[in-house]
Amino acid sequence: MRALERMLFTRVVATPAAIDRAVWPTGALVLRIAQDEVLAAGTVDLGAVPDQHAIVEPETAFCGAWVDHKSGIQFLEHACDWELPAERPAFAQGAVAGIPVKVWFEAERILFLVPVPFVIDFAERWS
Amino acid sequence: MANGSLLTHLLRGEKYPAGGGCLCLAGDCPHCLATVDGIAYVRTCQTPYHEGVSVEPHPESGRLPPPVSLGDRAPVPARSIHCDVVVIGQGPAGRGAADEARDAGQHVVTLESRLGQDAIGIYPGPLVVARTNSGMWHLYPREGIVVATGASEIQPVVPGNDLRGLVTARAAAELTSTGIDLGRVIAVGTPPADVVATTVAGELVRFEPRSGDPRRVGAVVMRDAKGQEQRHECDTVSLGLGLTPRDALLRMARGTNIRGVGDVLLAPDLPPCPSTGVVCPCAGVTVDDLRSVHGRGFRELDLVKRATLAGTGPCQGAVCVPHIRSFLGAQGSDPPASFTARPVTRQLTLGEAAAGAHHAATPRTALDSQHRALGAQMERLGGWWRPWHYGDVDAEYTAVRNGASICDVSTLGKMQISGPDAVALLEHLYPVPIASLAPGRSRYVLLLDERGYVVDDGMVSRDSETRFTLTFTSGGARFAEAWVRDWAESLDCDVRIMNQTMSLGAINVTGPRARDLLALAGVDSPPAFLHHAVATVAGVSARIFRLSFTGEMSFELHHAADDSTDLWQRLLDLGAGLGVRPHGLEALMKLRLEMGHIIVGQDTDFDSTPRRLNHEWAVRLDKPSFVGRAAVVRTNKVSLDRQLCMLEAEGEAPAEGATIWAGDDYAGYVTSSGWSPALGRSVMLGWLRVQPGINAGSAGLPTMVTIDGRPAHRVTTRSFDPEGLRARA
Numbered sequence: 001m002r003a004l005e006r007m008l009f010t011r012v013v014a015t016p017a018a019i020d021r022a023v024w025p026t027g028a029l030v031l032r033i034a035q036d037e038v039l040a041a042g043t044v045d046l047g048a049v050p051d052q053h054a055i056v057e058p059e060t061a062f063c064g065a066w067v068d069h070k071s072g073i074q075f076l077e078h079a080c081d082w083e084l085p086a087e088r089p090a091f092a093q094g095a096v097a098g099i100p101v102k103v104w105f106e107a108e109r110i111l112f113l114v115p116v117p118f119v120i121d122f123a124e125r126w127s
Numbered sequence: 128m129a130n131g132s133l134l135t136h137l138l139r140g141e142k143y144p145a146g147g148g149c150l151c152l153a154g155d156c157p158h159c160l161a162t163v164d165g166i167a168y169v170r171t172c173q174t175p176y177h178e179g180v181s182v183e184p185h186p187e188s189g190r191l192p193p194p195v196s197l198g199d200r201a202p203v204p205a206r207s208i209h210c211d212v213v214v215i216g217q218g219p220a221g222r223g224a225a226d227e228a229r230d231a232g233q234h235v236v237t238l239e240s241r242l243g244q245d246a247i248g249i250y251p252g253p254l255v256v257a258r259t260n261s262g263m264w265h266l267y268p269r270e271g272i273v274v275a276t277g278a279s280e281i282q283p284v285v286p287g288n289d290l291r292g293l294v295t296a297r298a299a300a301e302l303t304s305t306g307i308d309l310g311r312v313i314a315v316g317t318p319p320a321d322v323v324a325t326t327v328a329g330e331l332v333r334f335e336p337r338s339g340d341p342r343r344v345g346a347v348v349m350r351d352a353k354g355q356e357q358r359h360e361c362d363t364v365s366l367g368l369g370l371t372p373r374d375a376l377l378r379m380a381r382g383t384n385i386r387g388v389g390d391v392l393l394a395p396d397l398p399p400c401p402s403t404g405v406v407c408p409c410a411g412v413t414v415d416d417l418r419s420v421h422g423r424g425f426r427e428l429d430l431v432k433r434a435t436l437a438g439t440g441p442c443q444g445a446v447c448v449p450h451i452r453s454f455l456g457a458q459g460s461d462p463p464a465s466f467t468a469r470p471v472t473r474q475l476t477l478g479e480a481a482a483g484a485h486h487a488a489t490p491r492t493a494l495d496s497q498h499r500a501l502g503a504q505m506e507r508l509g510g511w512w513r514p515w516h517y518g519d520v521d522a523e524y525t526a527v528r529n530g531a532s533i534c535d536v537s538t539l540g541k542m543q544i545s546g547p548d549a550v551a552l553l554e555h556l557y558p559v560p561i562a563s564l565a566p567g568r569s570r571y572v573l574l575l576d577e578r579g580y581v582v583d584d585g586m587v588s589r590d591s592e593t594r595f596t597l598t599f600t601s602g603g604a605r606f607a608e609a610w611v612r613d614w615a616e617s618l619d620c621d622v623r624i625m626n627q628t629m630s631l632g633a634i635n636v637t638g639p640r641a642r643d644l645l646a647l648a649g650v651d652s653p654p655a656f657l658h659h660a661v662a663t664v665a666g667v668s669a670r671i672f673r674l675s676f677t678g679e680m681s682f683e684l685h686h687a688a689d690d691s692t693d694l695w696q697r698l699l700d701l702g703a704g705l706g707v708r709p710h711g712l713e714a715l716m717k718l719r720l721e722m723g724h725i726i727v728g729q730d731t732d733f734d735s736t737p738r739r740l741n742h743e744w745a746v747r748l749d750k751p752s753f754v755g756r757a758a759v760v761r762t763n764k765v766s767l768d769r770q771l772c773m774l775e776a777e778g779e780a781p782a783e784g785a786t787i788w789a790g791d792d793y794a795g796y797v798t799s800s801g802w803s804p805a806l807g808r809s810v811m812l813g814w815l816r817v818q819p820g821i822n823a824g825s826a827g828l829p830t831m832v833t834i835d836g837r838p839a840h841r842v843t844t845r846s847f848d849p850e851g852l853r854a855r856a
Contacts, residue, residue, distance in 0.1 A: 006689055011630070013545075013623040036623065053546040053593060055623050060689035061630040078483075081265060083209040098485025115629050116688060117490030117511075125485065 004063035010044035011059035018051035064113045072110030097125035134159045134171040144171045149293035155279035155445040157409045167192040204262035205483025210234040211270040213255045215246045220389025221275030248470025249380035263482040271384035274377045278370035278390040282446045284401040287334030292344035296367035310362025317367025369396025371449045378468035400457035407447035409440020428463040492537040493691035509601030511538040514711040523710035531638035532710045540604025545594040546622035558746040558753045564589045569657045573745045579758030632691035637681040647701040656855045665697035675854035678722040717801045721847040723773045730798040740771050769816045776839035780809040789829035
């Protein structure tokens with residue numbers, strides 16, 4: 001796979017309703033990682049989230065790599081037990097080769113997001 | 128596949144993979160096992176032949192081969208397949224079930240042993256695990272499992288059943304169809320289809336070897352209705368002795384949506400009770416062995432299995448079970464059901480068993496490569512890779528006590544809590560006041576469970592009226608997050624919770640010259656003790672928490688993890704003139720031990736109350752409510768039975784875990800110990816039992832004790848910096 005590179009996200013924790021109503025940067029990759037939590041590529045203004053108690057923090061603890069769809073699926077079929085989503089685009093997260101990974105599926109490519117503390121192990125297990 | 132099986136290839140060449148025994152060609156019996164391409168116990172009848180294949184017969188007696196030859200092998204791949212239905216077995220019944228499911232629009236995966244696809248177990252989930260020629264398959268059927276594995280043919284148990292030239296009726300038909308000449312064939316029981324054979328009637332008595340070839344059958348002896356033995360010369364004996372369902376997979380998958388079709392549902396035929404001969408060829412169990420264990424009280428099928436090991440070999444009871452059932456039935460009870468079925472039904476290599484399994488990865492901090500570049504000895508501690516030391520523990524210790532040092536504490540649990548109910552939640556969680564904690568202040572906190580036991584400790588820092596930062600121990604962070612979230616949900620608190628353990632790096636700047644180092648890094652007014660503030664440190668945005676675990680002035684710098692390497696290197700560069708060097712955990716253990724600071728998990732036990740830990744100062748019972756309060760109040764009324772104490776001794780530090788003696792009486796054990804350079808003697812934490820009487824000091828705890836045969840004494844006030852002035856400097 002291509003080398004995993006550190007990616008800049010903004011992490012937002014807010015009420016689910018506020019997350020539903022938040023205005024995210026146009027075209028940005030926005031991953032709903034929990035009902036009350038979002039990982040959005042790039043920078044997000046605090047004001048974009050209508051929750052005065054929202055926690056909005058830059059998040060640099062993920063490395064990512066885009067891979068072509070076929071190789072990504074081939075790897076996932078051998079590296080994780082859970083069922084891969086059929087629709088596109090789609091987001092999934094879970095253990096991949098024993099590492100907690102977030103996966104964004106597009107029609108032509110797949111993004112693997114790996115927490116920085118596990119990047120070395122993930123790269124070893126991919127190869 | 129039999130046409131192309133390794134076994135038929137061998138038989139055409141008059142070669143046998145094993146010593147003898149009745150061949151089934153269906154993967155049921157152990158009589159065609161051989162070491163194939165370095166892997167032992169391979170069923171050659173189920174293995175496709177390929178050019179250059181290496182076949183090594185198993186020894187006929189003596190030590191059996193190891194399962195796998197030595198040497199490197201590529202990992203066995205595992206593949207996860209999610210589908211609607213799995214159909215195991217592709218005979219007529221299995222094919223029919225698969226077609227039916229496909230016609231209903233279901234995604235079907237089929238398995239067929241003869242195509243090299245062996246279902247080896249069904250696990251809860253359900254999960255069907257199959258060994259295939261392309262690796263292991265982990266099949267997750269959403270709708271159900273169909274078992275169409277058919278039935279196996281009953282093998283003979285009479286003297287001579289280990290000779291060559293014995294085949295089941297189906298095997299005889301199959302071998303003939305592949306053009307193998309069986310010679311003169313005598314059929315016992317149901318004759319084989321499309322094979323020229325002489326069928327003989329009567330009771331099977333024994334097989335006799337051929338003259339000149341003692342390993343090959345030459346005749347079969349039957350007993351007729353008059354009790355007379357009849358000898359029939361032959362080259363091959365075909366045995367149609369009945370069928371027994373291959374239902375192990377069906378029986379092991381209780382509770383899942385599973386059904387059988389075809390012969391797997393047959394009622395098993397029961398052979399005559401064996402009178403002599405080998406019942407279990409895998410384990411060499413004879414009829415005499417069955418009599419012996421039965422006579423000693425092993426009268427149930429599973430007990431006979433345990434006592435004799437019958438059924439534990441490669442065929443997993445396919446050969447012996449019908450005969451053991453018959454034997455037990457003949458002893459006066461109904462024939463018992465088969466063995467309890469459990470995975471795995473086929474032997475696997477370790478590589479196959481391990482396919483798809485991954486050991487838990489140990490996370491690394493953002494400074495991992497810096498530590499390794501500095502020559503650190505890395506250890507797995509608190510669930511992370513951490514530097515134990517950098518090669519000179521004394522120098523690391525001295526840098527902290529006399530100058531300034533830095534330590535990677537990124538592994539600490541770090542969490543933000545925000546919301547209108549943040550104070551209420553934390554008041555409920557912690558046994559100290561939270562509402563009175565002013566913004567910008569921090570407080571040491573214990574975490575108690577409902578039984579009043581200490582489960583973790585850390586700091587709570589107030590950032591604003593409604594926002595807090597919490598820290599936890601490295602090893603306890605995962606539990607602590609679940610604990611906080613559970614309580615927030617249980618109490619229906621309006622809070623936001625963000626776990627930042629992996630997002631933030633943390634570097635502790637500590638030592639009497641720590642403030643000087645921060646000044647060099649551009650921080651002129653660092654926060655006072657138990658305060659915190661946001662600042663730019665050596666060009667990196669950080670939150671500075673003033674606290675102390677080492678006993679020295681300490682500033683914990685929390686920052687974005689991707690800034691860790693820059694901040695670390697700049698602090699080392701800026702501090703070069705101060706002699707700044709990093710310290711690892713070995714030095715940290717000495718430093719905190721001199722201060723008597725506990726480590727939850729190392730110094731605590733599963734039932735450590737604040738009082739037992741001598742931490743009653745960290746619990747405010749005047750608070751009306753917090754988790755564990757009722758239990759603490761109740762246990763405080765009970766006499767103290769043991770307490771964690773500080774101990775000191777001359778000479779080398781005893782091993783952690785060493786027994787502590789008070790005279791001849793067991794008094795407790797050491798939880799942490801180390802040599803104190805500052806004091807010139809060993810310091811320890813250890814559990815002491817309350818033992819009123821001679822040598823008992825306050826609270827009935829012994830004052831003088833013996834550890835490793837050397838005297839030690841309990842100290843009520845730590846010897847190093849008892850007032851804690853250095854930390855507050």
